[in-house]
Structure formats: structure tokens, C-alpha cells
Amino acid sequence: MKPSGLPAVADQLSLAPYAARDATSRGRRHPEAAPNYRSEYQRDRDRIIHSTAFRRLMYKTQVFIYDEGDLYRTRLTHSLEVAQIARSVAVALRLNEPLTEAIALAHDLGHTPFGHAGQDALNAAMQAFGGFEHNLQSLRVVDLLEEKYADFPGLNLTFETREGILKHCSLDHARKLGDVGRRFLEKLQPGLEAQLANLADEIAYNNHDVDDGLRAGLINQEQLMQIALFREHYLAVSARYPGLTPRRLVHETVRRMINDLITDLIEHSRARIEAVDPAGSEEVRSLPRPLIAFSDGMQARSLELARFLRAQLYHHPQVQRMTQRATRIVAELFHVYGNDPGQLPQAFAAAARDGEGHGGTASLARVVADYIAGMTDRYAEREYRRLTGKAEPSTDAAETA
Ligand code: MG
Secondary structure (H helix, E strand, O other): OOOOOOHHHHHHHHOOOOOOOHHHOOOEOOOOOOOOOOOHHHHHHHHHHOOHHHHHHHHOEOOOOHHHOOOOOEHHHHHHHHHHHHHHHHHHOOOOHHHHHHHHHHOOOOOOOOHHHHHHHHHHHOHHHOOOOHHHHHHHHHHHHOOOOOOOOOOOOEHHHHHHHOOOOOHHHHHHHHHHHHHHHHOOOOOHHHHHHHHHHHHHHHHHHHHHHHHHOOOOHHHHOOOHHHHHHHHHHHHHOOOOOHHHHHHHHHHHHHHHHHHHHHHHHHHHHHHHOOOOHHHHHOOOOOOOOOOHHHHHHHHHHHHHHHHHHHOOHHHHHHHHHHHHHHHHHHHHHHHOHHHOOHHHHHHHHHOOHHHHOOOHHHHHHHHHHHOOHHHHHHHHHHHHOOOOOOOOHHHHO
16 A cells, blocks of 8 residues: 555656656546546556446456356456556566556456357457457447546546557557557557556466366366476475365465466566666667567466467367357347347447447447447346347257256
8 A cells, every 4th residue: 555645656756767657648538637646547547447347347257157156267356366466567677557457457348248259259240340359349448338427438548558458459440549559550569567467467367267277177187287387386386285185286386387477577577678778668669579578488388378278178168068158149149139229228229320329430230249248147148038038049058057
């Protein structure tokens, strides 16, 4: 906790020259007076936490759907873990901690229900209308879709937070996005806080998916022993604490893996920053490669773990069955609303009718996509039952129980 009354001042004093700061921010789309007792990025973070989209993350799937167990990560707990990891590194590198936290908390706001299955189904349904991409949708949520403030649509976040949210984007979309799209066209880097939030996301999901995957019994220790990062720490913990219960053994291993990744990230990034010695955050953007990075050795280990999880966990038959079911729910919802916009809530139906809503970019398809993307898993299931009269999209429903 920082002493009250001085947060913005304290932040500026401890920042490295290459960190983002209020004084050099490119500002907000709709100009606002500076906050009295917070920095601009603290205000961004606070707006994100108070947003509706943020609360919905609680009931959105990360990998396991919400009713498979109360202990699995959801998008909300995932986002909190990303923020926690990112903040630790930000402080160690004297980057702007509230900006890093804001980006981390907002990075998944545009995610559909049912994880990547929902995103793929919505993208397929939207092919003729510009597609659907969760990253772009996160930006759409904070720029347009949140309806909270009297003076502007969305959350009116700073350029730096919005830049961090838009991790990647096609050149086609980049051309239409203006300021935050430019770096993709000009091949520039984002600020260091954005680079960091991106890697904190990777550290968080790789490690919590090991934990969740083991808990669910979809992967096991024997398989993970092929993965260097896991094997090394697992063997060290087993040797140091013989007879440790399996749950504590796994947690102790995963916590050491996270610590190893974070330590490498801090030390390697610090060395890269020192070698370049950037004068400010603008110089960071014009470099040919990011400054926040793992060492080559750790990058390879992280990649090995990610590949293992893709093959063994995300493509596990049990996860795939959930995926197929989610795909059918999302596809059918899109079809039903598209054919009968009267089924949409009034504000969305009105936006679809006049084509002017949601920042003037609305077509019926985009409005339907916005609506479905905003749903929680359980709300999507309820709407599916209400609109189709069917309890289950899947013929092998009994099997998935
Ligand atoms: Mg994420």
C-alpha cells in the first residue's frame, strides 16, 4: 500500500526513464481532467475493475467449464494471476506498475464464453462480416461496449493501456484502428509494460494449466517428467521433501517453475535494457525487437511446456467434447439471433436496427457477436435452452457428465 495522498508522486519517483508515465502519456480518446489522488494508469485500472465485463470473467471458461469444479481457473482468476506476476516483474524492473496491472486485468475482457471454442465458433460465424478476434474484442469492450460514464462511451482508457490490450491484430484491422493499430503497420514495439503483460499471461496459463490439468486427471506426472522445466523442479522437491503429499508436491513444483520463469524474465530483460539503455518509452517502441524477454534457454523450456499442454491437455478428448458442445451452442445462438433480432435485449436490438449503435460500426452480425461475446458460460447455456427449447446440443450429453 502506498501512503494515501501521494500515490501519483511516489509512482513517478521510483520509475525508470523507460517506464510509461503520466507526463508522457498519449492520453485518452476523450480528454479528461487529471485525477486528483491517482495516476492516470491507476484510474485505468480502477475503471477496469468496476466494469461489467470484468465481473463476467468470473463465469467464463479458461480451459475447464465453470461447472466442472470450483477449484479450476476461470478467466477472472487467470487475469488476477497474470496481474500478480506482471506486477512483481514491473516493480523489479521499475516499470509502471499500475499500467502493467491495468493491461493484465483487461487483457481477456473480450473473451467469449467457453474459452477458445467459443472464440473459434464466433469467428467462423462472422467470416462474412470481418471475423471475430478476442483481442480486438477486448479493445472494443473498453472503447465502446461498456456503458458506464456520462461523458463518453466505453471506459476511455489511456493510449498505453489500450495499446497493451491489443496484443496482436491483422494488418486489415490495424488500418481501421487508428493510433493503436499503427504499430502493426509500422512494425514498432509496444511499451515495456505491454510487453511484460503479454509474457506474464504466458507464465500464468502454462503453469496454472499444469495444476488444473493434473487436478482434473487429464494429464499426469509421468507425462510431465518429459518436460525439462517440470522435471527439474519436481525432482528437486521430491529429493528435498521425501514423503510430501501429492498435492503439496505439485504445488511446490509449480510455484518453483513460476519463480524460475519470473527470475529469468527479470534478469534477462534487465540485461537487455542495460545493453540498449533507452532514454525513454518512445525509444523502446522503435527498437527492432522487444526488450522484455526470456533468455533463449528459458524461452525453449517455456515453449516445450506450451507444446505439451496443447497436445495433451487442450486436445484431450474430454476437453474436445466440451469444445464441440460449446461450438454448437455459440453457432446456434448466432443463427437464432441473426434470424430473429427481436430476441436480443432492447439496447442491442435497437443498435442492430439503426446500424448506428456501438460507435457507428454496428451491423446486425456485429451486434449479435458483441452480445454473444459478452455472455458468461452459464448465461449462454440458459439462452440456448430458452431459444431452442433443447436442453443439450450434444447427442453424447450423458457421456460428458
Ligand atoms: Mg490470458
